[in-house]
Amino acid sequence: MDVIKTDLLIIGGGMSGCVAALRAASHGLDVVLTVKEKDPLECNTYHAQGGIVYKGKKDSPEELAKDILVAGDSAGYPPAVKMMTKEGPKLVKEILIDWANVPFSTDSSGDLHLTGEAAHSVRRIIHVDDFTGKAIETSLMKLVKENSNISVNTMCVAIDLLTEQHHTNDLMAVYRKPTCMGAYLFNIKSQRVDAYLAKATILATGGFSRIYLFTTNIEGAIGDGFAMGHRAGVDLINMEYVQFHPTAFRYKDSKCFLISEAMRGEGAVLKTPDGNTFMKKYHRDGSLAPRDVVARAIHKEMFENKYPHVLLDIASYMKAEKIKTRFPNIYETCLAHDVDITSQPIPVVPAAHFACGGVKVDLWGKTNIDRLYAIGEVSCTGVHGANRLASTSTLECLVWGDRAIRAIIKDKDYYLEYDPPKIKEWIYTGVEEPDLALIHQDMNVLRYVMWNYVGLDRTKERLKRAIEDLTHLKEDVENFYRYTTLSRELIELRHAIHTGLLVAQSAWLNKRSLGCHYRRS
Secondary structure: OOEEEEEEEEEOOOHHHHHHHHHHHHOOOOEEEEOOOOOOOOOHHHHOOOOEEOOOOOOOHHHHHHHHHHHOOOOOOHHHHHHHHHHHHHHHHHHHHHHOOOOOOEOOOOOEOOEOOOOOOOOOEEOOOOOHHHHHHHHHHHHHHHOOOEEEEOOEEEEEEEEHHHHOOOHHHHHOOOEEEEEEEEEOOOOEEEEEEEEEEEEOOOOOHHHOOOEOOOOOOOOHHHHHHHHHOOOEEOOOOEEEEEEEEEEOOOEEEEOOOHHHHOOOEEEOOOOOEOHHHOOOOHHHOOHHHHHHHHHHHHHHHOOOOEEEEOOOOOOHHHHHHHOHHHHHHHHHOOOOOOOOOEEEEEEEEEEOOEEEOOOOOEOOOEOEEEOHHHEEOOOOOOOOOOOOHHHHHHHHHHHHHHHHHHOHHHHHOOOOOOOOOOOOOOOEOOOHHHHHHHHHHHHHHHHHHOOOOEOHHHHHHHHHHHHHHHHHHHHHHHHEOOOHHHHHHHHHHHHHHHHHHHHHHOOOOEOOEOEOO
């Protein structure tokens, strides 16, 4: 087992991880940033389309805060919302516009183009056409790679967090505050486990929506940080609030491609397959209603009328050339699957999209475990409440990525004086080669259980069945994990099932329908 030591370990290379790495490096900290993929750009941030909240022409932090809290069904944490709306736009200007030089789209006057999205009272979202995430991630990762204080370690799959209580022989550790020392990571290239020891650790592992059958998320978004955090004793909250994006273009069996909410913000309208509008039946804002309302409305229309999908019509409301200019990525992707969005509507279905809950953190990203922070989608700052307002997740990544480092730098001496104690050697217990057919089947079982029982429409009997099935599945996989040699697929399966069970249990405990958690019984 190799031991890698650093000042700061960041697990995850999306927007929040990159912002934290750059901020830490600018203060002279040595940073190791680990990612699962061979290409560090491959993350949910890279595939985000819509944009990031900035500031509208007749806007204010108070107006933005009001929209966020209303969209969150009044379950958001007001101090966190107030802080983000105050600091967020300034950091967009400082970090993304001035430092990273993200090429945001401009209007005919040369000003930043502002678009609208559902539940926003004004147009306040800036974007780079319809591939904003790609532009942001590319710009930030370029700065990360150029910084000599940051090491980017690719193809590293996090297994578990290291804590003094669990991974040392110090008998007195149980009497002290739980303390994180880093993490065990599986090196895909060497097929061995490495120990990363750090004076501070940041979870920036992203979300878990890939544990659902239909999702907009990348393959690796299976809940690593949620599962690792829970096993280490981290507090998790609001796990039942899983946001389903209303409009995903479904293709290749269960694969989905996100159709940005910005398209509805620019005038696209939802219709039934026979061409009738239907959203006014469900909300006064029609197709621009909050995401949870739109997603459930589509789900209901499909279920009651046996529709395979509904339609999103932009062709009737925007000229063809403007569609190609405003939504080039969506246009090209749909065209590759024989749908020309300039002349025909897009077949869409709801898909699991974002985790509103997660690792409980304070206004600085601190968890209940010393020296451990969580930022981005894996965290629960309280901003999103029971339902996320569009394009606020990127702003949250920016704000808490910055604040976590400010907290560490404020107590720099405390962090840097820490010398992690000697940890236990990793013991390889697996003797059998992993059977990928079994792993893939178990992952499929998880995804069907989550979609059918813990999806858009939840009931007491569905959740009871989900908890029973996932508890048995978790026990089987834990046994499988102990006697099978390690692989990325096996580690991810273990994380995914653990996370799915956490979501199901949280949904069971919360009997009140709120935001994107909808229970009929």
